[in-house]
Amino acid sequence: MSSCxxxxxxxxxxxxxxxxxxxxxxxxxxxxxxxxxxxKSKPTAGKIMDGIIxxxxxxxxxxxxxxxxxxxxxxxxxxxxxxxxxxxxISSGKRKAVPIPISDGRGANRRRSQASPGKIIISKTxxxxxxxxxxxxxxxxxxxxxxxxxxxxxKHDQNCQATRQVQRSEEDPxxxxxxxxxxxxxxxxxxxxxxxxxxxxxETSNSFLISFGPTPYNNPTKTIRQETQVQMPMxxxxxxxxxxxCSEEVLSNLTxxxxxxDCFMLGDELAALVGPTCHALNVGYIHDQPDMGSSLxxxxxxxxxxxxxxxxxxxxxxxxxxxxDKEDDDFPTT
DNA sequence: TTGATTTGACCGGT
DNA sequence: ACCGGTCAAATCAA
Numbered sequence: 309m310s311s312c313x314x315x316x317x318x319x320x321x322x323x324x325x326x327x328x329x330x331x332x333x334x335x336x337x338x339x340x341x342x343x344x345x346x347x348k349s350k351p352t353a354g355k356i357m358d359g360i361i362x363x364x365x366x367x368x369x370x371x372x373x374x375x376x377x378x379x380x381x382x383x384x385x386x387x388x389x390x391x392x393x394x395x396x397x398i399s400s401g402k403r404k405a406v407p408i409p410i411s412d413g414r415g416a417n418r419r420r421s422q423a424s425p426g427k428i429i430i431s432k433t434x435x436x437x438x439x440x441x442x443x444x445x446x447x448x449x450x451x452x453x454x455x456x457x458x459x460x461x462x463k464h465d466q467n468c469q470a471t472r473q474v475q476r477s478e479e480d481p482x483x484x485x486x487x488x489x490x491x492x493x494x495x496x497x498x499x500x501x502x503x504x505x506x507x508x509x510x511e512t513s514n515s516f517l518i519s520f521g522p523t524p525y526n527n528p529t530k531t532i533r534q535e536t537q538v539q540m541p542m543x544x545x546x547x548x549x550x551x552x553x554c555s556e557e558v559l560s561n562l563t564x565x566x567x568x569x570d571c572f573m574l575g576d577e578l579a580a581l582v583g584p585t586c587h588a589l590n591v592g593y594i595h596d597q598p599d600m601g602s603s604l605x606x607x608x609x610x611x612x613x614x615x616x617x618x619x620x621x622x623x624x625x626x627x628x629x630x631x632x633d634k635e636d637d638d639f640p641t642t
Numbered sequence: 643t644t645g646a647t648t649t650g651a652c653c654g655g656t
Numbered sequence: 657a658c659c660g661g662t663c664a665a666a667t668c669a670a
Contacts (some may be wrong), residue, residue, distance in 0.1 A: 441645090442647055445647090446662095457662075461662065
């Protein structure tokens with residue numbers, strides 16, 4: 309994706325793909341939460357999911373840059389395109405161009421623009437696959453709960469500018485309002501060796517191949533194996549959308565084309581299907597449009613997971629293949 | 643000992 | 657002046 313040039317990706321298509329990636333990312337986050345017990349016994353599973361999240365974040369960042377390049381209109385404002393929003397504010401001329409005074413350390417370029425809200429998510433869990441370091445907590449006037457401020461642990465060693473703000477929901481204190489600002493540009497060293505760079509889209513069409521195994525970078529044809537076969541009937545939650553609460557909702561993702569009803573579902577039956585020795589993981593997707601239902605089927609050699617309309621993923625011990633079919637609506641369903 | 647969290651201070655934007 | 661975001665010393669925990 310680094311090869312993308314200005315205007316190469318239409319803004320609307322980029323928005324759709326970004327939206328899909330965002331939902332895939334959140335789905336993996338929820339999956340990780342659901343499978344936390346399994347992860348304890350099989351840490352590799354957790355690392356795999358961390359790798360997925362990292363890669364999705366990286367792809368999102370790249371896509372958003374492409375989108376910003378092809379659509380430099382005002383809609384870009386408020387997005388998390390720039391990895392360093394403070395610098396962007398300075399470069400835009402709107403903010404005071406104050407270099408960080410080193411003398412005291414305190415008081416250096418404090419406030420970020422309130423017009424850059426970032427992406428707001430309501431979640432029951434604070435876990436999102438990234439390692440955050442809390443750097444502040446404030447009582448906010450408009451809320452009865454304190455707001456916590458987190459930055460990426462790799463801010464200094466990898467100059468990762470991602471931050472998030474966490475606040476308990478006013479309506480439902482069991483949930484958190486999480487505002488993500490900036491994109492992760494870091495790579496967790498614990499998973500770095502497991503991740504290869506995204507192949508150029510010219511070679512992979514609409515699919516992205518991510519390797520989590522020790523497979524050499526240039527050997528993408530390694531046989532996919534499935535140690536445990538699982539039969540996966542269509543979960544009831546996938547057949548009757550809209551009746552289950554979403555554990556995480558994207559409230560503001562800066563992509564007007566997405567529906568508020570879009571969310572990931574991780575039914576208990578799905579979690580129950582994944583045994584402790586199973587390398588296959590399920591992510592279900594619910595959409596309010598019946599003709600864009602989720603896809604989920606299994607075979608002895610692979611398991612395809614319905615993430616979202618026009619997308620799929622294959623997960624194995626060593627590979628995860630994400631497919632984002634931009635045009636075809638006839639991805640097979642069972 | 644080292645890294646993470648807490649917390650009051652500082653500062654910029656409104 | 658007020659509010660909110662960030663810093664960094666102090667403190668805590670592993």
